[in-house]
Amino acid sequence: xxxxxxxxxxxxxxxxxxxxxxxxxxxxxxxxxxxxxxxxxxxxxxxxxxxxxxxxxxxxxxxxxxxxxxxxxxxxxxxxxxxxxxxxxxxxxxxxxxxxxxxxxxxxxxxxxxxxxxxxxxxxxxxxxxxxxxxxxxxxxxxxxxxxxxxxxxxxxxxxxxxxxxxxxxxxxxxxxxxxxxxxxxxxxxxxxxxxxxxxxxxxxxxxxxxxxxxxxxxxxxxxxxxxxxxxxxxxxxxxxxxxxxxxxxxxxxxxxxxxxxxxxxxxxxxxxxxxxxxxxxxxxxxxxxxxxxxxxxxxxxxxxxxxxxxxxxxxxxxxxxxxxxxxxxxxxxxxxxxxxxxxxxxxxxx
Amino acid sequence: xxxxxxxxxxxxxxxxxxxxxxxxxxxxxxxxxxxxxxxxxxxxxxxxxxxxxxxxxxxxxxxxxxxxxxxxxxxxxxxxxxxxxxxxxxxxxxxxxxxxxxxxxxxxxxxxxxxxxxxxxxxxxxxxxxxxxxxxxxxxxxxxxxxxxxxxxxxxxxxxxxxxxxxxxxxxxxxxxxxxxxxxxxxxxxxxxxxxxxxxxxxxxxxxxxxxxxxxxxxxxxxxxxxxxxxxxxxxxxxxxxxxxxxxxxxxxxxxxxxxxxxxxxxxxxxxxxxxxxxxxxxxxxxxxxxxxxxxxxxxxxxxxxxxxxxxxxxxxxxxxxxxxx
Numbered sequence: 001x002x003x004x005x006x007x008x009x010x011x012x013x014x015x016x017x018x019x020x021x022x023x024x025x026x027x028x029x030x031x032x033x034x035x036x037x038x039x040x041x042x043x044x045x046x047x048x049x050x051x052x053x054x055x056x057x058x059x060x061x062x063x064x065x066x067x068x069x070x071x072x073x074x075x076x077x078x079x080x081x082x083x084x085x086x087x088x089x090x091x092x093x094x095x096x097x098x099x100x101x102x103x104x105x106x107x108x109x110x111x112x113x114x115x116x117x118x119x120x121x122x123x124x125x126x127x128x129x130x131x132x133x134x135x136x137x138x139x140x141x142x143x144x145x146x147x148x149x150x151x152x153x154x155x156x157x158x159x160x161x162x163x164x165x166x167x168x169x170x171x172x173x174x175x176x177x178x179x180x181x182x183x184x185x186x187x188x189x190x191x192x193x194x195x196x197x198x199x200x201x202x203x204x205x206x207x208x209x210x211x212x213x214x215x216x217x218x219x220x221x222x223x224x225x226x227x228x229x230x231x232x233x234x235x236x237x238x239x240x241x242x243x244x245x246x247x248x249x250x251x252x253x254x255x256x257x258x259x260x261x262x263x264x265x266x267x268x269x270x271x272x273x274x275x276x277x278x279x280x281x282x283x284x285x286x287x288x289x290x291x292x293x294x295x296x297x298x299x300x301x302x303x304x305x306x307x308x309x310x311x312x313x314x315x316x317x318x319x320x321x322x323x324x325x326x327x328x329x330x331x332x333x334x335x336x337x338x339x340x341x342x343x344x345x346x347x348x349x350x351x
Numbered sequence: 352x353x354x355x356x357x358x359x360x361x362x363x364x365x366x367x368x369x370x371x372x373x374x375x376x377x378x379x380x381x382x383x384x385x386x387x388x389x390x391x392x393x394x395x396x397x398x399x400x401x402x403x404x405x406x407x408x409x410x411x412x413x414x415x416x417x418x419x420x421x422x423x424x425x426x427x428x429x430x431x432x433x434x435x436x437x438x439x440x441x442x443x444x445x446x447x448x449x450x451x452x453x454x455x456x457x458x459x460x461x462x463x464x465x466x467x468x469x470x471x472x473x474x475x476x477x478x479x480x481x482x483x484x485x486x487x488x489x490x491x492x493x494x495x496x497x498x499x500x501x502x503x504x505x506x507x508x509x510x511x512x513x514x515x516x517x518x519x520x521x522x523x524x525x526x527x528x529x530x531x532x533x534x535x536x537x538x539x540x541x542x543x544x545x546x547x548x549x550x551x552x553x554x555x556x557x558x559x560x561x562x563x564x565x566x567x568x569x570x571x572x573x574x575x576x577x578x579x580x581x582x583x584x585x586x587x588x589x590x591x592x593x594x595x596x597x598x599x600x601x602x603x604x605x606x607x608x609x610x611x612x613x614x615x616x617x618x619x620x621x622x623x624x625x626x627x628x629x630x631x632x633x634x635x636x637x638x639x640x641x642x643x644x645x646x647x648x649x650x651x652x653x654x655x656x657x658x659x660x661x662x663x664x665x666x667x668x669x670x671x672x673x674x675x676x677x
Contacts, residue, residue, distance in 0.1 A: 046476060046477035046656075047476075047477060047478070095654075098477065098654045098655035098656055099655070100655075102655075105654070107653065107654050107655035107658075108479065108480065108651070108653040108654055108655070108658075109479055109480065109654055110477065110478065110479040110482065110654050111654075113479075125481040126438070126478070126479070126481040126482040127438060127439055127441065127442060127481055127482075128411055129411075130442075169410070169411045170411060172410030172411050172412040172415075173411060173412060173413075173414075173442065174412070174414050174442070175442070200382070200410060200411050201382065201383055201387070201411075202383050202386055202387035202408075203382065203383065203386070203408050203409075203410065203411075207408055207410070208410045208411075209410070270387070274386070274387055274388065275386045275387050331655050331656065331657040331658070332653075332655045332657065332658055334657060334658055334661055336658070337648070337650055337653065337658045337661060337662060338650060341649075341650060341651070
């Protein structure tokens with residue numbers, strides 16, 4: 001993960017295998033996500049919140065960082081992002097069903113609130129935008145450690161930037177502004193990805209802010225801001241790669257506004273027919289990032305139709321197995337309910 | 352005028368609608384209150400009936416929802432602001448605690464803040480730790496605020512109307528699980544239940560069960576079960592955590608000499624703690640048993656269905672507590 005020479009479109013350097021992996025991750029996220037909706041409608045799980053339509057943003061971003069090492073502080077739509085880091089559909093199914101051994105929290109957290117220390121993946125709240133000051137804090141720790149010689153700038157085993165994601169709706173929260181401002185003041189290696197799908201649950205963009213682009217706000221914080229087509233995984237990768245280089249070189253924070261489409265209601269708890277026309281949704285589906293990336297790869301001869309079908313079959317098999325295992329797994333042991341509220345007793349401090 | 356059987360959601364809607372018709376200064380704002388009819392459908396049809404001037408969809412911005420409500424109330428309006436769930440009120444805490452509650456006092460009474468902050472509340476349905484609070488006792492801690500939480504449709508209507516008409520700031524909590532529960536509701540547009548008045552939901556002579564909100568339902572179910580075993584429970588619904596109807600609680604306690612407190616909130620520094628303290632301070636000579644508290648367990652609420660249910664209060668826990676004091 002060394003810094004590559006400046007290039008406007010580093011995606012041109014991606015190997016066929018790397019491109020196919022990107023497609024695979026997007027597809028796997030979509031099929032996993034679709035299964036979650038089915039399980040909810042069957043009454044088997046309590047809740048689902050979807051990332052369908054956001055896969056290109058997330059996979060483009062994940063593939064541009066040092067995966068599993070750089071900090072990622074995600075939000076609830078980031079299924080494709082966390083699958084790219086190493087979380088599996090089985091892990092996700094265990095969280096949907098709230099079963100024993102669940103990866104993120106031992107089944108204490110809601111599904112889609114991912115965390116895994118082994119991937120430097122940080123747990124988030126159901127209250128939106130709270131991750132932004134925390135991610136700025138992660139970035140601050142990176143800078144602090146570098147400045148004090150606690151880690152070397154070229155030590156690639158250490159996180160060198162912090163990524164956080166949120167929807168454009170969450171940028172109306174004070175915490176977003178406060179976190180971004182602080183990242184700007186200290187030139188922190190923070191990359192904030194605003195996945196702008198045009199809706200804060202039911203409230204459309206024009207009722208959320210009186211500007212055309214969230215990225216316009218970057219100037220106010222003294223951070224670099226750009227807007228990218230979030231339905232194009234390679235455009236997202238290129239934008240992200242530039243942001244990562246800035247962070248790695250100590251050049252400060254970046255705000256990426258990735259414009260995309262939410263292909264589902266906000267969550268399993270709402271019906272978007274009451275606030276969004278079907279015509280608008282049909283139009284959004286034309287920009288489905290997975291279908292359009294498949295066309296790119298097929299067109300370039302990077303992926304064959306047979307390979308595409310193999311990916312489909314493999315994704316279904318993985319999702320089916322994960323679903324089966326999670327559904328039949330036991331619930332957490334009731335005796336664990338008090339575990340981890342506090343650290344164990346520390347005899348030195350007398351507690 | 353007669354009563355009509357309505358779910359609590361519709362009782363609240365009628366209360367709000369009647370007050371908006373009655374007083375042009377009353378308006379609603381919050382996330383999803385307009386185009387989506389309110390997250391919990393309390394404001395269904397309001398955008399059409401009252402227009403976007405009085406039914407304002409806001410960004411996801413609790414500090415603005417609460418803070419701008421304070422400002423507009425100081426300037427003479429009577430906002431009914433909605434926080435989608437009370438968990439998100441924590442994001443607007445400075446506006447609520449430092450301003451909504453204290454403006455009148457800090458200005459020596461020169462400004463009033465006649466606003467209502469409606470919050471959906473309650474644990475359950477696997478919404479987990481950052482999404483499942485019932486934290487009303489925290490708000491009731493602060494002088495300057497009134498805090499109410501109805502346990503049924505009728506009370507919901509009368510209490511909300513009182514809150515809107517009052518010149519004090521009111522945090523009004525509505526238990527999500529109770530929204531669909533039907534009950535008889537007066538159609539009289541001037542049906543108002545006074546702030547700070549509790550209600551005996553079931554008379555009895557052996558044990559006083561003090562509760563509010565969803566805990567009232569558990570208490571009544573427990574009382575029905577215990578009646579078959581010859582135990583006669585009196586269920587006191589305080590309705591308001593602040594002002595607290597201590598007179599009603601004491602009157603009941605003088606009769607029963609035993610008390611169980613039932614709440615959905617957490618046990619430390621809680622409603623139960625306050626009631627127990629009030630009783631031992633003022634009713635010591637009448638006490639025949641320690642006050643017993645039933646609450647959620649002292650944990651952040653977990654997701655997995657088995658341990659979530661274990662952490663919550665229920666009818667069986669109330670029955671067990673009553674049996675410990677008799």
